[in-house]
Amino acid sequence: MNDQAQLLPGTLDLLILRAVSLGPLHGYGILLRIGQISNNALLIEQGALYPGLFRLVRQGLLKADWGTSENNRRAKFYSLTAAGRKRLREETASWNRLATAIACALAEQPEEV
């Protein structure tokens, strides 16, 4: 568990959008998917997922429908709306810019400044 990274604030939403963009998922499924696409490198408290999900639904980025899961249990499935898809694109781009910039900054050597 120690080699898992703490989430930066605000990044959970991005991860959720990304996870759901690969197909409709229920809450637990989203957690599994995030674990899978991040090679289990990120630590997410399970319960913390839900406030995030509701926030995204309220913003109109996700929509939710009740359905039946692969375990034959009732569950709420989340999928991206058009606005969600657009937001994911924007956020991804902006994250990449930020990550590049930070990486650049950290790679600078003292004498080059």
Add this chain to the structure above:
Amino acid sequence: MSLLDSLRLRIATLFQTDQLNAELEEEIRSHIQHRADDLERSGLDRVEAERRARVEFGGQEKFRAQSHEALGGCLFPALLQDLRFSLRVLRKSPGFTIAAVLTLTLAIGANAVVFGVLNSLILRPVNVPDAKSLYAIDHSINDDWESYPNYRDLRDRNQSFDGLAALALSQVALDTGKDPSRIWGFETTGNYFDMLGIQPYLGRFFHPSDERGMNSAPYIVLSYAYWHSHFQSDRGVVGRVVRVNGHPYTIVGVAPADFRGTFVFFAANFYIPMVNHDQMIGESVLSSRRNRGVIQILGHLRPGVAREQAVADLNTIGAVLGKEYPSDNPHEDFSLGRPSMPGALGRPVRAFVSALMVLAGLILLAACANLGSLFAARASDRSREVALRLALGSSRKRILRQLLVEAMLISLAGGAGGLAASMALLRRLDTWQPFSGVPIHVPVQPDANVYLVALALAIVSGFLFGIVPVRQVLRSNPYEIVKVGSAEKIGRQITVRDVLLVVQIAICAVLVTSSMVAVRGLARSLHRSFGIDSNNVMLVETDLKMFGYRPEAIQPMQRRMMDALEAIPGVEHVGLVDFPPLGRGGSWKANVFQDETKDQRPANAAANSFMYVITPDYLHAAGTNLLEGRMLTWQDKKDSPPVALVNREFAAKVLGSSSNAVGKYFLAKDGTRIQVVGIVENGKYLSITEAQQPAMFFPLLQQAPLGEQWMLVRSSRDPQQLASVVRTKLHELDAGMPLDILMWNRELDFSMFPARMASLSLGVLGAMGAMLSITGIFGMAAYSVSKRLRELGIRIALGAKRSEVLLAALGRPLRLLAFGSAAGLLLGVLATRVLASIVYQATPRDPLVLAGVVFAMLLLGLVATWIPAQRALSIDPLVLLREE
């Protein structure tokens, strides 16, 4: 998502909270089941798997709360929770709650009452269409009284108003066939109703077209209330002829129920065209520029005309009139005022009610300071609870919100109580008629404005005292407090509570000072010489002219009445006067000139003196002392040289000196040379707050016959008995003579009314201020003792003397008290200057008042610290040290 959608969702969440909660629960359950399924597959048994799944999920309660927040429906249920919790907390300390609610009830109630009065007397416009552009023309002299010819010139020459109307107050004898009675109403110009734009309830109003010269419009319009009470709402009344002062007048219409004339204090019973004034009073005065009988001129400003333009316009006309009629029109400056009160009444009333509003605001501020320090004390007592809640994961925001909810609950309860109390009081005030026979009352029906203000005050004060403990909560460190308890360090630093207490005491001291000044002023004015002695004097009022006596018949009849009254056993003196001093009818004033003055224009007048027309024995009857010279006699007749008595002020002002003024001459406004035969003492004539005024007294027989007359009967007989004898005696002379009889002291109530009301309201506010300072100091002292119980116990155990213990426990509250009182006293002395204009003899630089305030504050301090002091002294160190 559009704003509308999100709004809809938010509103939906308000109402679907249960359904959303159910969904949230199901979702969490589903999540845990799925996780458990996975764990089960990895080899755990189902029970263990579900337990692990629940643990891994984390703090369900926390995430539930966060989810609620994310769903946007967090506020309502959370607030409900806060509300329930606050109610529980408040129920746990009923003493605190009741004290706090009562404090606010009083403070908000006082504000609502004063605002109710302010609202209906000053803020609410006259009840006519387009009241915003309706102005009254005030001017700088003669208390706004104007003459009818001047009114006509102003009306015809101005370019700023859409028509100007004029008003005069009038009392007439109305004979409808049965019970002839004297009633009050308005004489108005023909355009009054048209200019105001109101429609009659029945029949029609009179119009300018009805006026075709003097005495051409014998019409009367009744008020709805008078029509309702005296004509039993008979719709056939229109067209009926009634007798007004003996002359036939036709009832042309009835005014609507919600229109009582444009004065707020005065409910007119009737409206009669002013052009008929001379006919009604049987004198030809309306066309004289000297006779300033018009009490108000009012009109709508033309659209697009600024007030300054209108004033300039009026002043130009005034200057021209002053040149055209130099002997009648002294220079005056016009201004625009509100038509709801005649200017001379409106200015002091407005000033006083505004001052009261400020004081009431101070009361509320003091109450907030009081509650603020109580809340701060409570918050520090509750620091353990707050720390515990913080440690258990509650957010500071949530705790603050709950504290605010608590404050709001108290302030809303206090607001509701205050509003209810003020409603009751305002309703009583609204139906109150302070003077029988005169349709004066204070219309203060509370309206939506009052409710709104009470609500706003409650909310604002809730915030004010609710935020006091915020800093305390924000700073509190849960770990420290839970560990060592809330033993505050006993330092010398000044806390918010100290400041609040000083502010509160200062405010209370201001209130106590003002009320003492007012009460003392009233007490003095009651024991002051008014130049009359109203005890044991009965007033008998009648108007011979109004009841059909011809002018030449009046004076012989008056002489007979005097003789008849003097013959009554037990009657000491009988006098007759046109209007008694300090009466509700006011008094006449006239310009007088020094003997040498050649050009008798107003600018050259030596004085504008009160004038009275009296019979010889009037001075004895009224109790006015003759200082020098002789009394008037019945021998001072038409054909003998004109004489007068004057008061000392007159002698000093007009004749040069009050000594050896007897025998000197002065000129009346018509140029008659009048010899002064006696000097009488100074007195008060129009109001008890006036500066010393000159006055002169003329013999009855040398003046034109009087209309209204007041007879003064001095006797120590039982008033009721005497009244019936007086009635019989006078009715023996004329069986139809209407008489109004009352004691002079009762009549004087009229002129005492403003001072009495002022003292009463200030007294009440002062008492409230005193109460608030008691609770404030008590709270502070009690808190300071309870906080330092342990320290005091140790001091006692170490052998401290009682005085040392007391000093340690109460020194600080008492020092704050002294500081606050001094500040308040100083402010109070400055603030009460305003009072001097209303309350006679009100001066804050009165050693008795200053001593009184100091003594009162000391007493308050003593009362408030008594119980805490007892508690400090009765500390048993053994018990205390064992417990802690």
